[in-house]
Amino acid sequence: MSFYFSAYSSPLLFGFVQAWGYALLLWLRGRREERLSDILLGWVLVGMAFNIWEYMLGFGGIEILWNQLEFFPRTLGYLLPVLCYFYLRTQVNTDFRFSRRDGWHAVPFLIQVTYHLVVFAQGPNFVRYWKTQVNGPYHLDDLEFWFGVVIDLYYLFLSLRLYRQYRAWITNQFSETDSISFRWFRNFLIALTLATLFGFLMDGLSVALSLNFWQNWWDELAKVVLIYYISINGYAQVQPGRRLAFQAESVPEPVLLAESVPGREALTPVGRGAHQPIGTPPVPDGLVPLRDTLLQYMAAEKPYLEPDLSLTDLARRMHTNPVVLSQVINTGVGKNFNDFVNEYRVEEFKRQLLNPANTHLSFLGLALNCGFNSKATFNRAFRKFTGTSPKEFVGQ
Incomplete structure (x- = not known):
């Protein structure tokens, strides 16, 4: 054969x-x-x-x-x-x-x-x-x-x-x-x-x-x-x-974003990249202290500078449960964890861009210092939160 x-x-x-x-x-x-x-x-x-x-x-x-x-x-x-x-x-x-x-x-x-x-x-x-x-x-x-x-x-x-x-x-x-x-x-x-x-x-x-x-x-x-x-x-x-x-069962159920809650204003990023609540916080009363603690921690400790930061990491540092922390971020800030952290990184990049000590660094170098780990991720996040590219933003 x-x-x-x-x-x-x-x-x-x-x-x-x-x-x-x-x-x-x-x-x-x-x-x-x-x-x-x-x-x-x-x-x-x-x-x-x-x-x-x-x-x-x-x-x-x-x-x-x-x-x-x-x-x-x-x-x-x-x-x-x-x-x-x-x-x-x-x-x-x-x-x-x-x-x-x-x-x-x-x-x-x-x-x-x-x-x-x-x-x-x-x-x-x-x-x-x-x-x-x-x-x-x-x-x-x-x-x-x-x-x-x-x-x-x-x-x-x-x-x-x-x-x-x-x-x-x-x-x-x-x-x-x-x-x-x-x-x-x-x-x-x-x-x-x-x-x-x-x-x-x-x-x-x-x-x-x-x-x-x-x-x-x-x-x-x-x-x-x-x-x-x-x-x-x-x-x-x-x-x-x-x-x-x-x-599959670990995927959270969809939650209402802040701007979709009747009678409640959206949470907007102000100042040094911290998210400050305006009006009544759209989270259960028991979670309001954790929401406030989270915003203070992000502004003071800047954990977002670590490229591999995860929800579990952040929850462990704040001595809370990842599920609870995810609920606070989703309902109290109106974002998923990825957007929540990357917006801080974008704000940090904008601040570092104004620092004369960083004039020798490229956009990518600054982005890496702010917690991003790739050019593609940085460009995508920057355009998402500013509506422009980094080069267009500088030229404004």
Whole structure:
């Protein structure tokens, strides 16, 4: 049994080898560094490899899957979307571990595998009978396909929701979010979405135009492209310096901003960057002392000068609970933690800009001294709170 290399089979073979090679690298690194996300990404790549190996072997002239192994489970099937979802969960929560209640996610896959194994175990003659007399006439294969589509869309939805919740969470937990924004997370989802939509398109064209085995090759080539993108970029993904412990239930409920509370005026930044309340504070009476203490602490101690300041850090210094402090910042100041801290940094930059002792420093040098840790973060925050760029602000 020899493999026939051609323009159709070779790209698929390269993608198959690529997936397994990086899967092994990820498993080794995951075990060495105790990183569950690497182990799961390795399995995601294995699932992608099995998604193309039928066509790879077929184009290569090896027909064992259609002869001796007809109806034998050939892919990870319903488990691949689950693996993608849990990979993303472990990326944003380094403490994540599987629990017994997570086992239900594997139930559809186990049912699918059991069904195929039971039929396959009856022998080749029974398999032929089942396909012609039961599977086809009763459209069990179509049902299996459409159930797979539902699973793909369901876990894609869960992943998109997870990303949206995570983005909301980090703005209420950290003063610097660029290094933990997980652009890779977003790009991973975009790549999966595009590949899924292209697969649906090719399935539709295959049915409408009765495409043959060779004409369906483009769908398989798209999967190879996805393998290369996921393997290379996933392995090179820089892990955050801090341990993340995001859980969906930790996302705070939306709160009313100060300006949306009837009869209460907004809180505005005045003076030396401190937020002074005007009118009745839109926070429960029990939290007013903490709000005032927070504003005094920010003005006196300037903790915002530390680039890695987090809500937990600030709460520990003020001897309070992070949840309570977050409530004070959200309701009493009308901002999330990220904006709250970065506005102080912008005000500090504006003050330092007027100091003659700093004329030798560039804008970036000043920004770094004021707590920002990158030019992009500084420029984005400065424009957000002043409406202009630093250069335009100086020229005014």
